[in-house]
Amino acid sequence: IPLYEIKVGKLTLPITLQYHAGGFKVNERATRVGLGWNLSCDLQITREINGIDDFAHNGYMNNTKMTSAEYPLFDPKNSLFPSQNTYEIAHGDIDVMPDKFYYKLLNKSGLFFILKNATGKDYSFVAVPYINIRIEFQNSNFIITDTDGTKYYFGAGDIDNGTGKEFTTDQPEGEGGGHLTSWKCVRIVNSLGREEFFFTYENRSIEKNLIKRDFIEYYSAYKYIDKDYYRSDETPLNTMIQFNNYGIPFSCVSNPKYIEYLATRTIPKLHVPYYDEATASFVDKEYDYMVDYPVTPFTALYVRGITLKEITFRGGKVIFHGADRLSQIEVTDAARQSVKTIQFYQSYQTTYNNMTEAKKYNGNNFVGTLYLDSLSMGASFIPVETYKFVYHNKFCYGNHLVGHDAWNYPNTLTREIWNQDQTSTVPSMTSPETYYFDGKLNSDKVENIPLKTSGSEWALISKEDCMRNGVIKRIVYPTGGFTDFDFEGNQCSVNLLVDRYSIYAPDYTCVFPQYCGGLRIRSINFYEPDATLPTTQKYYKYGKYENGTGELTYAPRIDTSNDLYNLSAATTSQFVAHVKWTCDNYSDNCTNRSSLAVLSIEQKKMLYPASSLDYSYGNGIFVYYTDVTEYNMDSGVHSGKTVYSYFSPKDFYVDYWNYWNYRSHISSTIIPYIKTGVYNGAQKSVSQYSFTPEGKYRLTYHSSYEYEKFEKQPKIQVAYAAFNIIYQVEGGNGNITGSGLYDDNYPSPVIESIGFPNSGSDFISGTYTIPVEKLLMKSRKEERYDSLENVTVTETAFDYDSYSQLNSTRTIMSRGNTTDTYLKYSYNFDGIYTDMRNKNMISQIIEEQVYVGGSKTKTTRNNYKKIAERSNDFIVPASIEIAYTNNPFRVETSFDEYDQYGNVVQLTGKDRVPISYLWGYWSLYPIAELKGIRYVTIPERFKSGANINIPQNETSLRNVLLELKGRFTGNSQITGYTYKWLTGMTSRIDANGTITYYEYDLYGRLVSIKDNAGQILHTYSYHVLPSTPVHDPWSVNIPQLFSVTEECPSGSKQSYNVILPGGNYSSSTTAYANTIAREFYDAGVGEGATSFPGDCNSHHIKIELEGLYDSWYLSYFYNSCTVDFFQNGSIAYSVDMTFNDLSNFTSPFFPASELYILPGTYEVSMHPYPGTHYMNGNLPLYGCVKMPNYETILIFNSMNATITFNSNTNYRIEMAPVYGETITLIEYLP
Known part of the structure; x- marks a missing residue:
């Protein structure tokens, strides 16, 4: 929504209200405008700190070992030991990961990083994707020079006394310095060195962020040699209900074991299962874990934020009222007269029952989630135009919530933290474990005993209804018209390699859709005032052949151990080596780690919700759609469609072994790979189609694009290191601690115990580079039909x-x-x-x-x-x-002369006649054009002065201009102009002295044009309705295409398409409205359906379509699937499969859907329901067979397949359930 636009010289600063419509994460905080809304004029640099603050004494900038070459993780010349550099990284002593800076200018935005030089003692900043902006860092502030010479200054003064900076600190109420996380733009200077925009800020209330999350600390037995050992089925653990580490060290408690930390629980639980020989399984024993009670593993962070207060420019200023809750924007001119005002009206959605508790997590200033309900634009505080906003189910977001999907969006487990529901957001995990009966007898054990942690396998699933909470539903415009927005959940595909599901069939790739985090637009409906049916409707289909799915460039891990294929926890893995010195006193030679003896080794895993990792592709996008189809319907009639195709980021990967392109994080850690999103959004093609009377889409325009990489050397170097082995010394006498335990001048005591494939290395470490690159369009091909x-x-x-x-x-x-x-x-x-x-x-x-x-x-x-x-x-x-x-x-x-602001005051054309210009109103507007007159001949009093810069009124300036005209005679032509500040021209005096007047209303809208005598030449009226109550929004159906079958006079059958128009039926959701529309059609009472019958004289072939599932594996399993047949960019046929239960033995014959289609080649696209939880036994297999002998002609390896259907042959397409003996997750990895 455009609010105002500042134009000064060649610089333009739009003030626009923008909305983010992708859904909200559970910890989302509303801006001062309202949830999801932002102002475009908030120019700033923000920072995402990776590792240690880059500007700290041990940060990336000051780490001289970090150069333009690969980081020396192993250096034989190190003063202590060869892997000293690696130890420093793992121990958090030094920074080797550059922070990610986000910048926003007037006309561009992006990322930049620190780039070290060859010596490591100097640095520069470089933008990625690469552009030629110049980035300087001076006295803790940034200066960015754009490619046209415009300079942006971010932050001012030093850290302690400066302005324009935001800090994040762990000190209560934001005290102390903390980390500098945001630099606000304080001024913009044009290429001439003129300061055109000044920004001032004010403090907003301290924002507290205390986020508690569930996690599990999990230990497995790896090796026992000589260790005290306590089992939960033996004294004393079998009688205890609390564990406090007194008398029984935690390391001596039998494995497997795990500590479960829940955000909703004050006391963690220790689980120590024991092996029951009668059932050959584990029996859980649970304790209150009182070690270090009360446990406080979470630290609150406080944001000392600022917010825009004023933008001052030549000719006026824009004032923003309300640091925490924007109540008004006021535009004033150079005389401080109000030109325009925008009033904001909001409301707070509070928690369900306990705001006091919510303040503990969000801060004392938290009053709920702010929603923008309406805004009014006018002048002199008189509203003229009013916008109103309606939302799906206003919801109170914040840090007081727990439960979410893998991408941190709300799902059915989302609840307030004080809720009594103890369900963990860490999905249950089943792993084969080894159980030792005695810690001193390594052979006394059982192996491969499955242990399942507490929790739900489906804790991280995405729920479409939950993600719609708080999202915009309707915008009502000043005219009374309104637009409704309908959203649906994002979808991605899961790809599994299924092996040995049948002795007669080869392996196949099982692909099925699933909902994933965030929303996408499904339809936009445009209504006239007081209308109940939309006049225009846009609706969208996603994926190749509209299969609905996008790519997860970085995907949460899927648990393949339990046959359910649910999203798994984010997991770190380390080894804990319990060792002792072999020396009994300090006189012996236990001076290095070769004198350590191993008592036992545990494998330690930390299990976090999958949302602990960032799966976005560098810029907040994590679901990438390579194809988006926009359909248009005007007044109930289809008018065409446009297909937008994009290159996948993976299309540009060339170094197949550069894992940072493929993974979200370093394996066995939660250290993220730094991502840039440089390959995001490259347009592959645009195809425009018109809709024909035959119900087909005809291609009218197609453009396609190719790209090449531009890369600038050197690359940005990144390193990482984490401890793979944690040494715990538990006896003996030795004088080595800390880093000395990792001195690789001496062999590790566990290297022989932890070998391949688990790796006995002390560290998980490596390096990679971030290319300084961009994509450049190489070619464009346009075809018009x-x-x-x-x-x-x-x-x-x-x-x-x-x-x-x-x-x-x-x-x-x-x-x-x-x-x-x-x-x-x-x-x-x-x-x-x-x-x-x-x-x-x-x-x-x-x-x-x-x-x-x-x-x-x-x-x-x-x-x-x-x-x-x-x-x-x-x-x-x-x-x-x-x-x-x-x-x-x-x-x-030729541009002969300029004024101090860079305005041309004299130019000469090819006719050699000079044209001069006079500028007034602080040199913002030309007040006179003088043809045939050189600027130097104009008296100075007409070039500047109070009557020129700040005219008292229009009449006084016109008198000056008329006097000017009297000064010059002959062939010169002088045209004069007067203006209303920041509004527009108010009069024009032509060369012969005739005056034309332009009049405006209070809101700055042109209402009339009058001639020299005051006679009206033109009038302009604006139809704006007074503010009226907003009705509860409804949802309407979107157009549906499906095939029906009829019998021809000859007795043969044919199938053809029917289109139900959108917008005719309403309900609480689009899905329900679609169902109603179809039910009315099936009952013979539908409205507006258009049929496209085929030719009964043509030969049609029969295709049966059947979906199967097996309730034996899961009694409540349900599925549905639509099958589309594409030809030449159109859906030639579409039908819903009939589903049958293989375990339904009461009906031996299963019905199937039928289609009768013309022979030919089709792209067949399967659309199973994305909300189904597929598990082994109900894994979908899509196939096509010839009838009647069920001769297999194709097993799909995706949800799409190209099939040629021949004459005189009948076919059957099935979606069958499969149980595979071996299931492997297919990842996009080498």
Whole structure:
């Protein structure tokens, strides 16, 4: 929603209200506008700290070992031991991971990182994706210079006394310095050195973030040699109900064991199962875990934030009222008169029953989640235009909530933390364990005994209804019209390799859809005032052949151990080595770790909710759709569709072994790989279709694109290290501690006990690089089709220079005609252009050459000059020259003189006649154009002064302009103008003295134009309805296409499509409205259905479609599936499968859906229900067989397949349930 736009010189700052519609995570905090809403004018740099603060004394910037070369994890020359560098990283002594900085300018945004030089003693900042902005860091503040020379200053002053900075600290109420996490833009200076925008800020209330999460600390037995050992079925543990580590060290408690920490529970639980020989299984024994009670494993963070208060610019200012809750935006002119006001009206959604408890997690200033209910725009505080907003089920988000899906969005387990529900958000895990009966007898054990942790396998599932909480539903416009937004859950596909499900069949790839975190738009419905049916409807289909699924570039782990294939916990893994010194006193030579003896080894795992990891692709996107189809319906009639296709980020991976491209985090840790999203959003093609009377879509336009990588050296170096082995010394005398236990000058005491594949290395460590790169469009091909399907093709190739800027283009038309264009920039020339390059003015095109058919036709040159008397920064256009073919250049326009703000005050055209301009209102608007008059001849009092800069009124300025006209006679022509500040032109005095008047209402809208005599020439009226109550929103059906079958006069059958128009039926949800529309059609009373019967004279072949499931594996298992048959970009047929239960023995014959289709080749697309929990025994297998002998012709390895259906043959497509002996998760890995 546009609120206001500031224009000063060549700079424009739009103030727009923007909404994020992807759903909200459980800990989401509302902005001061309202949940999901942001102001576009909030220009800033924010930071995501990786490891240690980059600017700390031991941070990335000051780590001189971090250079442009690979980090020396192993260095034989280290003063202590070769792996000292690795130890420092794992111990948290030094930083080797660069922080990620996010920047936002007026016209671009992105990321940047610190880039170290070859010595490690110097650094620079580099943007990724790479662009030519210049980033400087001075006195804890940033300066970014854009490619046009515009400078942005972020933060001011030093850390302690500066402004424009936000801090995050662990000190109560935000005391202390903490980490600098945000730099706000404090001023913008144009390329001439003029400061055009100033930003001031005020403090907002301290924000507290105390987030508790569930986790499990899990121990398995790896090896016992000589260890005291206590079992839960023996004294004294068998009679205890609490464990406090007194008398029985935790390390001596039998394995497996685990400690369960729940956010909703004060006292953790220790689980020590014992082996029951009678049942050959584990029996759980639970204790209150009182070690270090009360347990406080979570630290609150406090944000000392600031918020925008004023934007000051030449000619006025914009004032923002309300630091925590924006109540008003006011625009005032240079005379401090109010020009426009925007009033915001919000409400808070509080917790269900305990705001006092909620404040413990969100801070004392927390009053609930803020929702924007309406806003009114007007002048002098009189509302003129009102927008209203309605939401799905307002919900109180915050840190007081627990329970969520793997992406941290709300699901059915989401609840307030004081709720009595003790369900863990860590999914239960089943693992085969070894149980020792005696810690001193290594052979007395049983192996591969399954142990299942507490919790639910489905704790992390995504629920569409829950994710819609608090999301925008309706916007009501000032005209009374409104738009409804309908959202559905994101979907991804799970890919499993199924082995040995039948002795007669090969392995196959099982693919099925699942809901995943976040929302996507399903339909947008546009209504006229007081309408109940939408006049225009847009609805969207996702995935290849509209199968509904997108790619998870980084996916949560799926548990394949329990046959349920649920989302698993995020897991870290280490070994705990219990050792002792072999020396009994200090006189012996226990001076290094080779004198340690192993008592036992445990494998320690930390299990966290999957949401502990970030699965986004660098910029908040984690579900990537390579195909999105937008359908349009106008007044109930289909008008066409557009298919947007995108390259997958994986299409640009070349180094297949560079794991950071493929994984979200370092294996066995929760250390994230740093991601950039550089390959995100590359358009692959755009296809536009019109809808034909035959019910088909005809291609009218198609464009396709190719890209190449631009990479700048050197790359950003990253390293990581975590302890793989934790040494716990439990006896003997030795003088080595800490880092000495990792001195790899001596062999590890556990290296022989922990070998391949578990690795006995002391560390999990490695390095990788972040390329400084971007994607550049290499070519574009456009095809336009007329009604006869004749095609016109235009192909354009793009070439780039070393600055990654466009160097040349070649366009080839259908008939072979070529046009070549060559571009040059400031860095291609010397002289004044060196000064431009030094100011980073490199995006301006200095020269353009055009060749047609190989012959030069035109050269345009834009010349620049420096006006030193203004300043050394004052570089402005001097002239525009054009040369046709190989002729000399001719000056088209020369820019002779400028004022102090860079406004042209005299130019001369190719007719050699000078034109001068006078600028008023603080040089914002031209008040006079003087043709045939040189600027130097104009008296100074007409160039500046109070009557010019700040006119008392329009009449006084017109009198000045009329006096000016009287000063010059002859062939000169003078046109004058007056204005209303920040609104528009109020009068125009033409060359013969005739005045035209322009009048505005209080809101700044043009209402009339009058002539010199005051007679009305034009009037303008605006239809805005007064504010009225907003009705509860409804949901309407979207168009549905499906196939029906009818019998032809000959007795044969044919299937054809029916389209039910959208918007005719309403209900509480779109899904219910769709069901109602279909039920009414099936009952013969539907409205507006359009049928597209085929030709009964054509031969049709029969296809049976059947879905099967087996309730023996899960009694409440349910499924559904729609099957689409695509041809030439259209759905030729679509039908819902009939599903039958294999364990339903009461009915030996299963019905099937039937289709009668024309022979040919089709893309068959399966759409199973994404909310089904598939498990072994009900894993879907899609296949096609010839009837009647069930001869298999194809087993699908995805949800889509290309099938040719031949004449005189009948077919059957099945979705069958499978039980596989071996199931392997397919990951996109080498």
